[in-house]
Amino acid sequence: MIPRLAVWGIPGLPEIAAGDDLVALIATAIQAQAAADPDLTLRSGDILVITSKIVSKSEGMQVPAAEREQAIAADTVRVVAERVHPGGTFRIVETRQGLVMAAAGIDMSNVPEGMALRLPADPDASARALCAGLRDKLGVDIGLIITDTIGRAWRVGQTDMAIGAAGLQLTDDLRGADDANGRPLHVTQAVIADEIAGAADLVKGKTTGIPVAVVRGLARFVRDLDAPGARSLTRTGDDDMFRFGSAEAYRLGYEAALAEMKNKTRQRQE
Numbered sequence: 599m600i601p602r603l604a605v606w607g608i609p610g611l612p613e614i615a616a617g618d619d620l621v622a623l624i625a626t627a628i629q630a631q632a633a634a635d636p637d638l639t640l641r642s643g644d645i646l647v648i649t650s651k652i653v654s655k656s657e658g659m660q661v662p663a664a665e666r667e668q669a670i671a672a673d674t675v676r677v678v679a680e681r682v683h684p685g686g687t688f689r690i691v692e693t694r695q696g697l698v699m700a701a702a703g704i705d706m707s708n709v710p711e712g713m714a715l716r717l718p719a720d721p722d723a724s725a726r727a728l729c730a731g732l733r734d735k736l737g738v739d740i741g742l743i744i745t746d747t748i749g750r751a752w753r754v755g756q757t758d759m760a761i762g763a764a765g766l767q768l769t770d771d772l773r774g775a776d777d778a779n780g781r782p783l784h785v786t787q788a789v790i791a792d793e794i795a796g797a798a799d800l801v802k803g804k805t806t807g808i809p810v811a812v813v814r815g816l817a818r819f820v821r822d823l824d825a826p827g828a829r830s831l832t833r834t835g836d837d838d839m840f841r842f843g844s845a846e847a848y849r850l851g852y853e854a855a856l857a858e859m860k861n862k863t864r865q866r867q868e
Contacts, residue, residue, distance in 0.1 A: 704717070741766035
């Protein structure tokens with residue numbers, strides 16, 4: 599069988615406000631689309647991809663734009679890198695959600711004038727609640743991903759990645775298998791959740807007003823609700839080759855150079 603993937607957006611969602619029932623609103627939009635085109639009826643094995651902004655809005659994560667810097671500081675665990683520019687200071691930080699993002703993922707696009715929007719407090723918990731609610735309401739076993747936009751080191755531009763997930767196998771670990779030429783694979787571990795997030799963004803976009811998409815054709819990755827969430831994708835400790843921020847790297851370099859200088863001085867004196 600030839601592998602095939604289908605991706606489409608779900609239109610018809612209203613502007614989301616704090617306290618809105620996302621399960622009910624998304625289910626209604628899905629059912630309306632299915633009524634117009636039965637081929638787009640949600641099936642078990644489909645994967646729903648939801649932009650984090652509507653999750654944050656429903657959870658009341660908006661703050662006044664004037665308080666954006668305070669919100670960034672509150673959501674920052676450590677500063678990874680920063681650069682001063684004419685408009686202020688640009689920071690890449692590790693967030694309390696375990697993500698490494700510009701400005702702690704807090705931005706002012708697609709929100710009311712004068713407001714900024716924080717990320718969901720616990721994207722995996724939000725994903726589990728939404729996935730469980732939609733499975734129950736629609737009667738289908740789906741996977742669910744919450745996405746946000748992120749830049750990549752050494753690459754121009756941005757793409758979407760999974761910041762929360764439920765009911766889904768997040769990676770396809772091919773280590774130990776053979777490639778098409780029979781050679782063993784030693785490091786290949788495809789991050790399915792991020793690949794799905796990027797594909798879904800092609801039909802959601804940032805300017806279309808479509809914050810939800812369906813991905814069909816990857817039912818083999820749909821799992822029970824107790825599957826690990828997106829936070830399990832974060833590299834930590836010794837696995838993180840870039841765990842030191844610029845300030846930390848400068849300090850460690852200075853301390854290493856100072857220790858080496860002292861060692862050489864001691865050797866000369868001896």
